[in-house]
Amino acid sequence: MNRRFFLAAALIAVAPLAFSQAAPKKAPASPAATETATIGGKAITITYNSPGVKGREGKIFTKDGLISKNPHYPVWRAGANSATTLKTEADLRIGGREGITVPAGTYTLFVDITDPANWVLIVNKQNGEWGLAYDSAQDLGKVKMTMAAPPALVENLKYTLTDRGDGRGTLSLAWENVSASVSLRVR
Numbered sequence: 001m002n003r004r005f006f007l008a009a010a011l012i013a014v015a016p017l018a019f020s021q022a023a024p025k026k027a028p029a030s031p032a033a034t035e036t037a038t039i040g041g042k043a044i045t046i047t048y049n050s051p052g053v054k055g056r057e058g059k060i061f062t063k064d065g066l067i068s069k070n071p072h073y074p075v076w077r078a079g080a081n082s083a084t085t086l087k088t089e090a091d092l093r094i095g096g097r098e099g100i101t102v103p104a105g106t107y108t109l110f111v112d113i114t115d116p117a118n119w120v121l122i123v124n125k126q127n128g129e130w131g132l133a134y135d136s137a138q139d140l141g142k143v144k145m146t147m148a149a150p151p152a153l154v155e156n157l158k159y160t161l162t163d164r165g166d167g168r169g170t171l172s173l174a175w176e177n178v179s180a181s182v183s184l185r186v187r
Helices: 002-022
Strands: 032-039 042-049 084-088 092-094 100-102 105-112 120-124 139-144 146-148 154-165 168-176 178-186
Touching: 032 154, 032 168, 042 154, 100 139
Parallel strands: none
Antiparallel strands: 032 042, 042 084, 084 105, 092 100, 092 178, 105 120, 120 139, 146 178, 154 168, 168 178
16 A cells, blocks of 8 residues: 555656646747957957847837837837846956946846937846836936948847957847947956
C-alpha cells in the first residue's frame, strides 16, 4: 500500500509540470530588447520593448496614425510597454555642441515627433515608469536628431549604439520607414 501511495503522490507532484510544458507560450507582441555598446571604455545600454509594424506601414507616425493615439502625442515613448531606458556608466554629451550633458546614471528616452522631418530626442530624469507616464518637468534636456530613410522597411523597432572610436559614438533608432540618430561622446 505504501508503494501505491508514494507512486500516486509522485504522479500528482509531477503532473502540473507536464501540463505546463504542453501549451507553448505566445510570443509577446512587443518583445523586450537590449542594445549595449562600450564607447570610450564605458558601457552604454538601451533597454526597450520592440513593437512591430504588423501591416500598418504608412500608419505609424502620421498625424492620425498609431502613435497619435498616445495621450502625450506628439511625444512618443520611443518603444512599447515599459519606458525605454538609457543607462550610462560615464557622463555623456549627446548631440554635439548644441546637445545636452547627461551625467552617468539611468534615464528614460522619449522622442518628440511634432515635425516628422525633425525629431527631437528627450532625455528624462524619471525612470522605471510605464512608457506612457511622460512628465516634461523631469526632462534633463532635448536634442535634435538626424533623420534618414532606412534602405528597407524596418518591421520591429531597433535601437543601435555604434562605437566610432576616440570616445565618440552614435545612438540610432529605426522603425517602419524612419531612422533617426544622434551623436554621443563619453566625457
